[in-house]
Amino acid sequence: MTTREMTDGRFVRQANRFTDKITADGSSGYPAESGRYRLIVSYACPWAHRTMIVRSLLGLKEVINLAVVDPIRDEKGWRFPDRDPVTGASFVSELYLASDPEYQGRYTVPCVWDTRTRRLVTNDFPFITTMMETEFTDYLPTGAPDLYPVELRPEIDGLNELIYATVNNGVYRAGFATSQGAYDEAVEALFATFDRLEERLAGRRYLFGDAVTESDVRLYPTLARFDAVYNGHFKCNVRRLTDYPNLWGYARDLFSIPAFGDTTDFDQIKRHYYITQRNVNPSGVVPKGPLIDWSEPQDRAALTSG
Numbered sequence: 001m002t003t004r005e006m007t008d009g010r011f012v013r014q015a016n017r018f019t020d021k022i023t024a025d026g027s028s029g030y031p032a033e034s035g036r037y038r039l040i041v042s043y044a045c046p047w048a049h050r051t052m053i054v055r056s057l058l059g060l061k062e063v064i065n066l067a068v069v070d071p072i073r074d075e076k077g078w079r080f081p082d083r084d085p086v087t088g089a090s091f092v093s094e095l096y097l098a099s100d101p102e103y104q105g106r107y108t109v110p111c112v113w114d115t116r117t118r119r120l121v122t123n124d125f126p127f128i129t130t131m132m133e134t135e136f137t138d139y140l141p142t143g144a145p146d147l148y149p150v151e152l153r154p155e156i157d158g159l160n161e162l163i164y165a166t167v168n169n170g171v172y173r174a175g176f177a178t179s180q181g182a183y184d185e186a187v188e189a190l191f192a193t194f195d196r197l198e199e200r201l202a203g204r205r206y207l208f209g210d211a212v213t214e215s216d217v218r219l220y221p222t223l224a225r226f227d228a229v230y231n232g233h234f235k236c237n238v239r240r241l242t243d244y245p246n247l248w249g250y251a252r253d254l255f256s257i258p259a260f261g262d263t264t265d266f267d268q269i270k271r272h273y274y275i276t277q278r279n280v281n282p283s284g285v286v287p288k289g290p291l292i293d294w295s296e297p298q299d300r301a302a303l304t305s306g
């Protein structure tokens with residue numbers, strides 16, 4: 001967050017600067033190719049988390065390579081644990097400035113680096129996942145799931161907008177609010193959506209029925225961070241995730257899928273938020289709890305139809 005992103009006590013997220021697209025036919029100048037693009041992520045970051053989940057669910061691990069930054073960020077921004085062997089960068093900022101020397105925004109993850117032209121293609125997180133789903137189809141192994149089925153796209157996009165505004169970004173709007181009004185507005189909208197989703201998930205295993213879609217991928221990273229971080233650190237404490245039987249069972253059901261569970265690192269998540277965001281937590285002390293068992297059994301498979 002920068003002071004430029006605060007208006008009347010409200011957090012208004014910066015626009016994404018790099019918005020080129022990788023396309024299957026190469027018409028954008030960035031053709032989908034195996035081994036060409038490097039996805040830069042942090043395990044702590046929810047926007048990056050969704051890109052790792054999709055890469056893994058789709059079986060694109062050999063096609064799109066991955067670089068992971070340290071969870072703790074200081075004034076120099078995200079840092080690679082060692083100099084990144086592929087890009088040669090020690091900090092994510094170097095990739096942004098190599099692509100646009102005038103760049104003045106935050107140096108954010110996720111972003112995608114093109115090893116051929118040696119510049120960033122995109123940091124436009126909403127499109128990184130759908131790009132993998134729609135433009136890398138030639139590289140998908142047989143049996144890869146369709147996370148963004150054509151006939152459901154309008155409905156998925158609609159639900160994603162609500163999830164983004166009130167949940168994914170809603171927790172940040174609550175946590176970064178510097179006025180009571182801005183905080184109240186964000187928290188009320190967040191829990192209103194949780195109530196709606198709780199109801200929606202009473203009769204279906206996933207948000208769109210029997211199969212995981214892009215909407216589940218987008219909701220999950222916020223749920224995974226909810227009780228561990230957002231409940232305390234961002235004051236989203238009207239209820240806990242564990243107070244919602246359906247949402248909590250659904251979150252555990254997703255966690256049991258390796259693409260979700262293996263990309264969820266609670267330790268890095270907690271350390272990142274509590275240590276890095278000193279505007280919210282000046283001492284940098286990381287809380288011990290809460291003690292939550294994400295492996296507790298659930299019976300969501302019984303909701304599958306047919």
Ligand SMILES: N[C@@H](CCC(=O)N[C@@H](CS)C(=O)NCC(=O)O)C(=O)O
Nearest residue numbers: 001013014045046047106107108109
């Ligand atoms: N690209 C978006 C979302 C991605 C994002 O905010 N990522 C965070 C981590 S969760 C980040 O990289 N922050 C770097 C910073 O604030 O300096 C943005 O610009 O707000």
